[in-house]
Amino acid sequence: MRKKRSSQSRLKKDVLEKSLCTGCGACVGLCPYQAVYKDRTVQLFDCDLPDGKCRAFCPRTPSDLPLLRESLFDASDATDEIGPVKEYWLTRAKDEGLRSRAQHGGTVTALLGLAMSEGWIDAAIVSGRLDGREPEGLLIDRAEELADYAQSRFWAAPTVAAFHRAPESGAGRLGIVATPCQAIALAKIRTAKIDGYRKGGSLSLVIGLFCGWTLALDRFQNLLEKYQLSASALTGMDIPAGKNVLELRTAGGSANVPMDEVDSCVREACRCCVDSTAEFADLSVGAARFGANPEEMRGWNQVIVRSGAGQKLVSLARQRGVLEFREAPPPALVELKNAAAEKKKKALVRIIAKSRSPKNLLYLNPDDPVVRKYLK
Template sequence: MYLDIEKHADSRLVKPVARECCVYCGACVCVNPSPGVGFENGELVFDEESIVFDKDLQVCPVINPVHSTTYPKPPVMEGQTIDELLGPYLEICSTRSTNEAVLRKAQIGGTVTSLLLQGMKDEVIDSALLVDKEKGWIGKPRLATTPEEIIELAGTKLSEASVLTCWRDAIKAGYKKLAIVGMPCVTIAEHLIDSSPDFKEFSDIHKLKIGIFCMEAFNYRGLFTEFLKDNQKIKPSNIVKVDVKGRMIIHEVTIEDKIAVHTYGLKELHKYSLLGCLPCHDYTAEYADISIGSVGSEDGWNTTIVRTELGKKLLDSAVASGLLMKKELEDREHLRNVAALKKKLKIGEKTREPASKVTRDWIVPERVMNEYNYGILKPIIRETAREKGSQVLW
């Protein structure tokens, strides 16, 4: 079921939608630390009575999809190219770290870690919001304040981690130049916080935003417990590395102390993705200063989209210092095609609604519909069905 967010933003559906479709960015906890809302052992703790609508939900990237007309898009800057699939950018290239310690820890290429190291060296940043992992690959937010911690936290963690919950910790600790690293939902939530006059304590901090390409994130219990542990007999504690590039590649330590490699198609894993990821159309983290992925680059290299002058200055500095290698992107059309898949709009075709229209809708889970099926849902469902006809959005 899909609901138009601008017509039904005040309905009592908002809180259960936020609960069931949470993408674990941590924005609500960041702006309103409450004992009723939080994250424990990779799971959401959500007491609807603890939610303050005007404070918590205005920063939720699920309740406020990026292409909604309710808040501004990323500012267009001089010299940017505006691409309907990739967002605004100054430059697109392939990059790779030259630091062996970084490459040993990184998923692919090591560009994110190298940019953070260069940022610390240049005093562009003094801290970074990153993700650590506990035993069993449970994601855990962490504030890194030294180059050693940045290298330690390199590499993909895969499960949700509520990274923005550490933003308030950075403020309390007195850090003034913060780097935020996260998937598109994190950069969107950061933009929502930054754009609101209610959260000036956060927006006053200088921020470098590094976005990570993302088709979808996965529910910890579904992917690691139900699929890998119960179905594939792979203990999460034995996983040493995960690569995602068109497929998921799991590196597991066996009882013989050898590395076994398991490969899974992303379609096979789609049912374990977070429900809140389904209406998202931002593949390349369009709200970041610089966005990093791998699609379009050769193996071992990162695809790097420079969006702002801050991102360009940092990348140029890392290349000049020898910390990063840079070359022309190998396959830009492949990158654009993958981005088009997430926007539900094939290049050159006009058979589907544009992303700016589709992303104004919420997905309302069936269990929420069942829970709230008295009174309020029936007229909304009838109205929405009448407006949209029988068309399937995706």
């Protein structure tokens, strides 16, 4: 019998060498062989084991996405463009202090804080502070500390690795803030049927983030150098609606970098991603930027409620007055869906350019109806 190829070598060939790695951390923290340095996944030594969880959890290895959808969500909520939608809102944190420290409306931080104070989760995993030495996932078990991590960074943090490293006992029920690729990894973890592996059960809440792309850190650092900035000096970054710039904030002020310059720093893996709304999360949150005057929307989030758990948390937030709600203007959802569909189409073109065949979509299955729809 031919020896089964090692999971690690398959990851290397199918993901790393194809520049599909998103740096999500799903293959890291399970063993001593895989590591993340800066925003890159590194294989330290060769491991010859087949059937590794590293490969099983990777969001860029072939997955049965229809099965994941079926296991985690109600079929009646399905949309092709943005995954399952139970509810769609514009929200922001009631707490003004939190809002002032948060990326947009502070919805994610407010919801995590609520879940923690209600005892639904014991701890939350978030990506580390912007000025941290290395992008990393952090386990936070004090609700009052959550606001320290309310800013977004635009490069990958291996948050899923922090989930793997979290002790199995102790913080038993975990909430996690995830990009779309991380949400796929976490969905694979939640539904995994692997002998002796039960940790997926401790994932109580996945809050997804809307995500168009992340930056490749090395190229982005070169760009920062051009603007006499360093990654460690950044206090915040944002893409203000309608300005076509990346706004970089430091203690000394802010700089606007034209988007075409930023575009050259986008991680290749992100160009092959079909998910911009974290379709596999319990609920997904992004900046409100559709359907009305952008200035008027500033400081609000759009929220897609996807699962029963997500719905429960959002209604509790309404009940407790943790979040302020606003009906989304009708064009908002349409515009969001259009943008998401556009991203899917572009990504599929990119994937086919890589694989050189529409029959080979690398990590995607051409028979997945959602994929098939945007392939045309």
